[in-house]
Amino acid sequence: MVKRDRDDDIGARLRAVREAHGLSQRELMRRTGVSNATISLIETGGPSPTVGMLKKILSGLPMTLAEFFTYDGTSANDKVFYSDRDLVEISKGGVSYRQIGGNLAGKAIQLLRERYEPGADTGKLPLRHDGEECGVILKGRLKVTVGGRTRTLKAGDAYYFKSDQPHTFKNESTEPCELVTACTPPSF
Numbered sequence: 001m002v003k004r005d006r007d008d009d010i011g012a013r014l015r016a017v018r019e020a021h022g023l024s025q026r027e028l029m030r031r032t033g034v035s036n037a038t039i040s041l042i043e044t045g046g047p048s049p050t051v052g053m054l055k056k057i058l059s060g061l062p063m064t065l066a067e068f069f070t071y072d073g074t075s076a077n078d079k080v081f082y083s084d085r086d087l088v089e090i091s092k093g094g095v096s097y098r099q100i101g102g103n104l105a106g107k108a109i110q111l112l113r114e115r116y117e118p119g120a121d122t123g124k125l126p127l128r129h130d131g132e133e134c135g136v137i138l139k140g141r142l143k144v145t146v147g148g149r150t151r152t153l154k155a156g157d158a159y160y161f162k163s164d165q166p167h168t169f170k171n172e173s174t175e176p177c178e179l180v181t182a183c184t185p186p187s188f
Contacts, residue, residue: 014057015043017071021061031060066090066110066188070102087113090188094120095169097188110186114179116142116171126166133183134160140177143170163187 018028018039025036025043034057042049042057049057051065058068070088079101087098096115104110114135126145136158143152147165152172161167163183171177 010048010054011043011045013068013071014039017061017063017068018043020071023060028057028060032057034060064104064186064188066099066186067103067105070099070104072102095122099188104186107186108184110183110188112181112183114181116140116169116177118171118174118176121170122168126168127163128166129163129187131163131184131187132161133163133181133187134158135179135181138178138180140171140175141173142177142179143172144168145170 018025023031025039028034028039029036034053038049038053039057041047054068055065058065063071066088069090082100087100088102089096090099091097094117098113098115100111100113101107137153137155139155141152141154143150144159144167146159146161146167153159
């Protein structure tokens, strides 16, 4: 898969996804509460939406952020093997989520290679979603908080929990932390 600059194709991608679902801008507006003027501005190359705004728009399709950024106009493919360059980056900033496989529609598992730069975290608000997730630390240290329980994990350590519990991740060390995680069902 060719790596794309997501800021350059968000508008065109949104239009393609909306049209593939057979929706007008007005129908998407009715489903999401986002004005069709805003949708039109995004689709015509105006300012890139925030992650929160994009998630709100995608809720009317419905489609996850990962599905949106990997949408290529086809259904999930039968690809089996992936090189490092095939992993799809689905985040920005100090936390990198590199997903194995593009479109996860109809898939049961989301597998990620994650990297937390020193000081990076998942944000002030704890994450919560349906399903289960697990991970194993490959390099560095990561502070993991799940349902009020906290532990700093090091290389070789792992975690597994039901994802409806509030959870956060933070790299409090001075070295990057790398890990492989799985989530079912896919949540991004």
